[in-house]
Amino acid sequence: MASAFLTSIDLASYANPSGGPDLNALGLVGHVFTKVDPAAIDDAFFYLQRTIGYISTYFDVTSLASIDEIVSLLDSGAAKVFVTRPQLDHLVSANISQERLVLAMPGNTRDEVINAISGTAVDVYSHQVYDLELVEAWLKEYGTDRPEVYVSFLEPSTDSAQRVSCLSAIPILPVDLLTVDPKSQPQLISVAKLLLANATSDRPDGLFTTIVADERGVALGLVYSNEESVSESLRTGRGVYQSRKRGLWYKGESSGDIQELVSISLDCDHDCLRFIVKQKGRGFCHLATATCFGQYRGVSRLQQTLQERKESTPEGSYTARLFNDSKLLNAKIIEEANELCEANTKSETAFEAADLIYFALTKCVAAGVTLEDVERNLDAKSVKVKRRRGDAKPQYTAQAVGAGGQSNGNTTEEVIKEAASVSKSQADPAGLQGGRIQMKRYITSEESPQTIEAVLQRPSQRSGEQVMGIVRPIIDAVKSRGDAALLEYTKKFDKATSLSSPVLSAPFHPSLMQLPPETIQAIDISFENIRKFHAAQKEDRPLSVETMPGVVCSRFARAIERVGLYVPGGTAVLPSSAMMLGVPAMVAGCKKIVIASPPRPDGSITPEIVYIAHKVGAESILLAGGAQAVAALAYGTESVSKVDKILGPGNQFVTAAKMFVSNDTSAGVSIDMPAGPSEVLVIADASANPAFVASDLLSQAEHGVDSQVILIAVDLTQSQLTAIEDELHAQANALPRVDIVRGAIEHSVTLVAKDIVEAMRLSNLYAPEHLILQVQNAEGVVALVENAGSVFIGEWTPESVGDYSAGVNHSLPTYGYAKQYSGVNLGSYIKHITSSQLTLEGLRNVGGAVMQLAKVEELEAHRRAVGIRLGELYY
Structure with a gap:
């Protein structure tokens, strides 16, 4: 239903409106009006991002020329937009719901009003009214059985606002004229008085019946209110009511069971108030129950129980066990989802749905997410006007059909991509905000620590059980059938149907290494820098310590004899990975080096990789990727040499296969580290060049749609942030892989931190694969680095140099594993043996x-x- 009034704010200064209540206080009545001009469109999207689910925002967009921008505002959560007649016609023809459109009338004379509203079913807006009596006259003529009418005033006052409210119109008033504390600011307009201007009471004492409910709408109890108690509630942000015996009643003042006020609104007849609150303590009722009607039921009761279990974790509690074992919890969610899909009868469906809700809500509570958070997300999604087609991914379609689901017969066999990067289509709006390629922005001082931790979560990957269910049969087949299975999977996944042998053995024919001179030179320079850096890591002599007279303990290094190096293919050719893995293996003195990389459809391998394999002295190149290549390296086949250690990055199927074989004692193989999609975290202060910052972010975003990039902006102003965002948008659109970039930007964020200490704390929490310091005294900041794969210091050190030619290794821990693992280095190819004499x-x-x-x-x-x-x- 409509609000009692709208609070008009200046978008540029909404975070700290001078002279009036702040956004938290406005959120208690929940409705804001603001004008958007072309220069403020980014501020509008940022505002919506910060307030959706808490405050309903009405935008005056009459000065915007772009219909797409208006649609994007609606899609981002604008409650309604105030538009001109031509804009209205365009939006209606674009199938935008008329319930979200308000026609801004071109004038205020009686004839102009009648001409504007005749024949329209949308709400109307009369702005900058100077003749209040004329407005009252046409409102009376218009009647009450009509669309909503919004009115702003040339000279707003309490009297003018109340007069139009009494005629069921909605006044729009500047925030600096409003107050939630009329006793100390009597010259301003009381928000409580406005809220109750059109309210009626049938009680002799004039009190309003008031329902108190929680954020989910569950009734907690029945109380009474008047203007004084409503005003006090708004001033304190708490539940304050009017007791028929004691006067003002501050709920929980003596018991401690206080209420945090969320919102106040009137019902449709304007004779009943509803307070939405967050109840603290034991509950609302004096009997210490959640409600005056007894305890919570259903999902509300389940949430209450889960939250109690999380706090107390009683011994023997299954729920407590789930909180402490995320793998078990994830597995149960998958299990229950499958069982729900297989349910056929009404009772079975209800039973399995209840189980799934229990485990899903446990996952939410474990992450600090409430039902209220979930419902806010549902509400936000309900206002979307741009919709994706919504088809299930191929692997889930296939699973649904296999589980007894129905299909139209057009099922598609799942294709396991070598790199987990699938290009977004041009029609997919991923990564876009208001039509721009833009990362979501959060100001850390305005968010809870839980919110910041949540936004720093990596893009979700398939569950371990799902991935392992695909990987395990592949590993078993290669283990048991060797070359035959290896060739089958290579033909299936890499489409190399003409391949007759899975291995290319050294010496490699020169025709396989035909490269332009400039490429050879680039490889040779990079090769030598990588060699020098890793050669410098060699131990000069064995360690020898006499622990006591006559007792000498020693440690000496030996190269791992046989290593398998996995070089990804897929959406990008990566000869740099062959160097990063092969050069330290050569420097360490590994006796047998096998490089595995997916072949091209014609069965060949890129000449760059062959050239590098030749330079590092590789025994052979395995023409395969994915889990099948990992299995061949781990167990060996007729043509593929078994290795002792497997190193190199890959997608989630490669990672799962590496983890599996490393835990199989029959394989006798180790791995370098777990791995996930590529990522970068850039810390930038006011000294940073916006173009440099944007280019570093995009250098990782182009790896794949599952990559993630993070910007931590140290005390940057709105204009400085906008400069970086402008560069990001412009540079991204110039890239050939722009659709992949948009997919990565969809789950990438900007965090605005107050200082470098907070920025480094957040960086260490995230533990990035690549950390770029574009800040003053960047070299000094390195002392604060605790968790990172590799650090790039200063504005002249782009991450790209580490990927290719500086000399450091680019095979690094991702997905937060920088907290436990080092990147690949000479020590990755060395084992240490101790001796005593x-x-x-x-x-x-x-x-x-x-x-x-x-x-x-x-x-x-x-x-x-x-x-x-x-x-x-x-x-």
Whole structure:
């Protein structure tokens, strides 16, 4: 239903309106009006992003020339837009609901009003009214059975606002003329008085019946209000009511069960108030129950129970176990979703849906997400006017048909892409805000820590069970059938139907390495820099320590004998990965190097990779990608040499396969690290060049739609942020992979931090694969780095140099694994062996301790191995 009034704000200064209530106070009545001109369109989208779900916003867009921008505002959550007649006609023809359109009348004379509103079913707006009596006259003539009428005034006042409110019109008033504290600001217009201007009461004492409800609309109890209590509620932001016996009643003042006010509104007849509150403590009722009608039921009760379990985690509680075991929780959600899909009867469907809701809500509560948060998201999605087609992804369509679902017969076999990057179509609005390629922006000081942690979550990947369900049969087939299975999967996934052998063996024919001279030169320069940096990591001599007289402990390094290097293919050719993996293997002295990379459809491999394989002395190139390549390296086939360690990045199927074989004792193989999609975090302050910042963000966004880029802006102004966003939009649109970029930008964010200390705290929390410091004294900031794969210091160090030619390795931990893992380095190809050497004196010195500890552990043979030797000294 319509609001009692609209609060007019200046979009440019909405965060701190001078002289009037702030946004939190406005949110209590929940309706804001603001004008958008072409220069403020970005501010409008940012405002919506910050307030959707909390405040209903009405935009005057009469000065906008672009219909697309108006539609985008509606799509982003604008409650209504105030438009001209030509704009109205365009929007109606574009199938925009007339319920969200308000016609701004061209004038205020009686004839202009009648001409404007005749024949229209949309709401109308009479702006800058100077003749109040004329407005009252045509409002009376217009009647009450009509669309809503909005009125702004040339000279607004309490009297003018109340007079139009009494005729069921909606006044629009500047925020600096409003107050939620009329006692201390009597010269301003009372928000409470406006809210109740058109309210009626049938009680002799004039009190208004008031329903108190929680954010989900569940009634907590019945109370009474008047203008004084409403005003006090708005002033304090708490539930304050009018007791028929005690006067003003501050709920929870004595019990501690206070209420945080969310909103106040009138019902359709204007004779009943509804307070939406966040109830604190034991509950609303004096009997310490959630409501005056008893305890919560259904999902509200489930949420209450889950939140209690999360806080207390009682021993033996299954719910507590779920909170502590995310893998179990994820597996149960998948299990229950499948069981719901398989349900056929009404009772089965209800039963399985209840189970799924339980586990899904447990996941939400574990992440600090409430039902209210979920419902706000549902409400936000309900106002979307741009819709994707909504088809299920192919793998889920296939699963649904296999589970007894229905299909139109056009099912498509799932294709496992080598790189988890699928180009967005031009029609897909991913990554766009108001028609621009733009990252979502958050000001950390205005958000809760939980919100910031949530926005720093990586893009969701398929569950481990789903991926492993695809990977395991591939691994088993290659393990049991060798080359035959390897060729089958390569032909299936890489479309290399003419391939007759899965391996290209050294020496490689020169015809396979035909490259332009400039490419050879680039590879040779990069190769040598990478070699120098990794060669410098060699240990000069074995470590040797005499721990006590006669006891010498040593450690010496040996190269891992056989290594398999996985070089991704897919949406981009990556010879740089072949260098990053192959050069340190060569420097370490690995005796056998096998490079695996997906072939092209004609069965060939890129000449750059062959050239690098030749330079590092690789034994062979495995012409395969995905889980099948990992399995071949782990177990060996007729043509593929088994290796001792597998290194290199890949998509989630490659990562799952690496994890699987590393845990299979029959494979006897280790891996470098888990891996996820590529990512970069850029920290920029006012000294940063906006073009440099945007280019660094895009250098990772173009890797794949599942990549993520983060900008932490250190105390940047609105204009400085806009400069970076303008560069991002312009540079992105100039890229050949712009559709992939949009997919990555869809889940990328800008965080505005107050200082470099906070910026580094957030960076360490995120633990980025690549960290770029475009800040003053960047070298000094490195001391604050705790978690990162690789750091790029200063404005002249783009991430690209690390990817290719500087010398550092670009095979780095992603998805937050920089908290536990290093990137690939010389040590990745080295194992350390320790040795001990004792003299007779040394055994005398340490033997007693050894024998005593062996005795404590009741390992008699251990004790005797020392005792027999020491016994020899006495015979």
